[in-house]
Amino acid sequence: MNQDKTLTCRDCGDQFVFSASEQDFFAEKGFTNEPGRCPQCRAANKQRNGGGRGGNSNYQQREMHDATCAACGVSTQVPFRPSGDRPVYCRDCFSNNR
Structure with missing residues (x-):
């Protein structure tokens, strides 16, 4: 049984709670690392990098x-x-x- 953990965001330095239900979700998906960013910095990073799945800062438009x-x-x-x-x-x- 997981318990809530308090983690520190690597971007902004704020503390955030990694809840027991989030830990269960991570385990269910096979993720082995705890999140390094708070939800706000995670969302900002995702926005900067193209919105998640497949999106990264090196993404280039396909050559047509x-x-x-x-x-x-x-x-x-x-x-x-x-x-x-x-x-x-x-x-x-x-x-x-x-």
């Missing part, structure tokens, strides 16, 4: 490449460099051919 749809002939952009040996489809034609 111009292409012509093999089905309808419209100009489009795709997130890969077309090699010419396979057809490329616009978003609509790709969805229709799935």
Whole structure:
């Protein structure tokens, strides 16, 4: 049975409570480390880094490449460099051919 713990935030230095229910949640998810930041600094850090999951300060927008749809002939952009040996489809034609 877990008990509430008082931890110190590594960013702002304030103390915060790591509740027993939060500890249970962390254990359920397989997290082995206690949180290093208070909830406010955690939220601010998440906001700075792109909102969580997959977001980090090194995130770059995907490079898009111009292409012509093999089905309808419209100009489009795709997130890969077309090699010419396979057809490329616009978003609509790709969805229709799935």
